[in-house]
Amino acid sequence: MEKELSKLEQLKASRNPLRVIDDIYKEANEGIPLSEDYIGLLKWYGMYPHINSENKEDKKYFMKRIKLVDASMNLEQLKVMGKIAKEYAQGLVDFTTRENVQFHYIQIKDLPTIFDLLKSVGLTSRMASGDGPRPIVTCPVSGVAADEIFDVSSLVKDIDSYFDKNEDDFSNFPRKYKMSVSGCSCHCCGHEIQDIAFTAFKRGDEVLFDLTLAGGLSKSKQIAYRANRYVKEEQVRDVAVAVAEIFRDNGNRYNRNKARVRHLVNEWGLEKFVDAIEEKLGYKLEEGLQEPEITPIQNRNHFGINKSKTEGESFVGFATIAGRIPGEDFVKFAEIIEKYDAKGIRLTTRQNFIVYGVKDEVVEDLANEFDSIGYAYKPNTFRARTQSCTGREFCKFGITETKTYANKLIKHLETKFPEFKEYVMISVSGCGNACSHPQVADIGLVGCKTRVDGERVDAYDVQLGGHLQGTNNSKIATSTKVKIPASEVPAFLEKLINDYEKDSLGTSSFKEYLTKVEIA
Template sequence: MAKESKAQRVERIKKEKDGLDVLQDIYLYAVTGEAVHPEDIDRLKWYGLYTQNRNLQAEDDETLYFMLRVKLEGGQLTLPQLKIVSEISEKYARGTADFTTRQDLQFHYIRVVDLPEIFRLLDTVGLCTIFAAGDVPRNVVSCPINGIDHEEIADVRDIVDKLNEAFKGNRLFSNLPRKYKIGVNGCSKNCMHHEIQDVSFNAAKTDNGKVQFAVSVGGGLASNKRIANHIGYVAPSQVVPLAKAITKIYRDHGLREKRNKARLGHLIESWGLEKFVEVLQSSLTFRIKEPEDLQYTHSKFREHFGIHESKQKGKSYIGCSLNSGHIGVDGLNNLIKLFEKYEATALKCTVTQNIIILDAPTNKVKEFAKDLEEVHIYPNPSNFRARTQACTGIDFCKFAISETKGVAKKLVEHLENKFPEFGERITISVNGCPNSCAHPHIVDIGLMGTKVKKEGKPVSGFELLVGGFLEGDKSQFNQKIGIKFAVEDVNESIEELINEYNISNFSSFHDYIITKAKQ
């Protein structure tokens, strides 16, 4: 008998037992201590669980540890929720906690035996891990300042809630060809990056002031590296039924024969956009209005840092930069103390691994911001710190070749020290492997984990990618320029790049780096 391909194995596993049904096995494994069946390990993703790298694990420790991803619907964490995730981090995750580019929170060192109690704790504050991973609709991303931003086009919180409710734990959508990502945007800055979502809805105003949503489909990175196609407009009430219709088409017709060709964008490429829209339209009871050219904010300016007056009377929001999403138990506890000190109640995380405190009292907001700075949460980040992202990296990810979070932290501090007056926003992404988890293809400087030779020996390092950004149909993906370096040479290599730019005649770093890529 021929050996199963990866795709055949995954499809068989999903048919034999729905990923949602592994929950009862999780409790059984936790009670009995029985080793998790290899095929159930795949299904555990449906509850946000991935086996983690043994890189930091003691040689005599045979425990099977997991990364656990918690969905933060709307990207939100309330004060009671902060207290619970801090407790989980301290008791069960060795103090780990990181925000992700999908507005989720991740823990490491999670043991199966602890999952029943972790799930119970999460449930007490309305959090869960269902569909945080796996071949399912993932967390719906959106602008973190929905409803409190004076410049927003529309408050889309209700639509985000309805979409999450429609898809979360829904068996109709528990076996998709691969992961599936939806975004909804009411923000004037397009901050949820619609260009790389499988399906997205961008609020826009008609000439008579009514809100409609621009629909885009088929975006993605890694094996599905393509900019989403704008296919037209729908009314707010049509967003959820349209999202369901697209998902059903993807479920029934997605390309399941190869895992690296199984995203919605691959189906659109296979069918052609015209056929896809035709099939979609035939399944609807309403018409999608004709598409038209749209203008979008450049991705390096899609941010909400600093202090801003909220729509809530007497309240302000504070946009803050973190170290590539890393928060840890100490950071969580610092936030809890400051929330209690200033009577704040909630934060939201962003798709760039940062956070926004939603309801700081305006009469104390400057003191609040100063206290945040004291605990290394930055309301006014440098041009290097503001948009630096990093994936999980070799410490915990089985796919990674290089370390990331620490590299990103040291790089930012190095550049801040070397170029304290640098006046231009630069976007940076540090990735441990080619899977694009920290979006290296859409930033000025993308570091992609790889093996390089140093002094004749293979060592962990990075390949340099440059010149990526998002701006609707003007978007560009990064380009390779043939430069690789070892992990320990990252700081000096990027410093040299910026020094070259500073003495050049170029008026922007992007223009300089694109020209360098063409040389």
């Protein structure tokens, strides 16, 4: 018997999902309510309904993600984003792990104004989410860092605009398509967890990109495979498009849990998949058996004051508190940047940000001013590396609240261990979808429930020992199978650090210790 496509797939096939914008305008301008069926299509404009106190989708308010092509916002863009935060988002802004900005409390009635504001400064929310090419993750220091391998900003813009201009062909995929293009020397994009990634390296004077495929987190987590192909700069877009088309035309449209690029690659086998890419391209890519040297995750950072490649300029890396920025701070960012005549900010994949284009003579003052409003440029380890997902506050899948929880956790740990300098990445996720990367963190806390005295309470499933370092040395965290009530996690982490300080089990770092320690 022929399988039937889901309602969503039928809807996607019947009309370019991006046309939902017409229905948005109809509701906002003419009061004709958006059909219930179309709510799911709002994702194509980065929107997800909030949940209400009864845990049901609340169609009044939405989370809205704004795509930042090349991860950056210049001063004008920052000002407009600050205005949106203040006037339409109840002052709540998140910086995400894919270098985008996420607002909350957005209402459909305000969308025409928000769209106009975004457009006025060259920003958009088109394809910030939905089943198609998602915003491309890239190095926040492209064209800025003195030691970068290659400035990939124009490549990223070119690929993004190709997909955007050809929206009819690239807005109905079986599922999301996540990509990174990186040229920085510390590999901060996390190419190991992308559907497709191009990672620059040098062979003599020549720049090539190592092609990796089929990575991803969530329940069907998998570290990417090397395609054993090196890609030249002028081939990058063609390969990105070829893989997109193969995925679009062959990915699973009957089961969303098996619909990602990795499922198709696993089903076909890597060889057949790479053959299909080359067939589409009409030429062979260079065989590349050796993986370039990849920086381990603990050395991937851009904090502090750094020299830019532009003479007389620096850039400064700052930490947020688990990605949440109160709206008034967002407005202050723009004020400080204007005051010191800096160029703008760029987001990192760790929910942090850099300010770029800062004149050397004012860089310390600028850094200190950000520091004075709570964004450290020499952050302690807990602030620097704790990230959290959207969580139950707004997300329908959320089992636990995460942002405020992560904030309290960071403050607890930095108070208890002010001298603790070791690297540790902590990730708090509200459910197993793993949006904040718990599966590659040293300590992944994944929201669940447990019983205490017969009562169901918020808890965290503790996963330890995740790591990123290329296709061979990365590691998905191991679940300890221990569920700790949320209220007991701070004490649990305290004990973990105290135990390590007493006896490191022969390991040379806390990070390594977390791969050895057994939790009962």
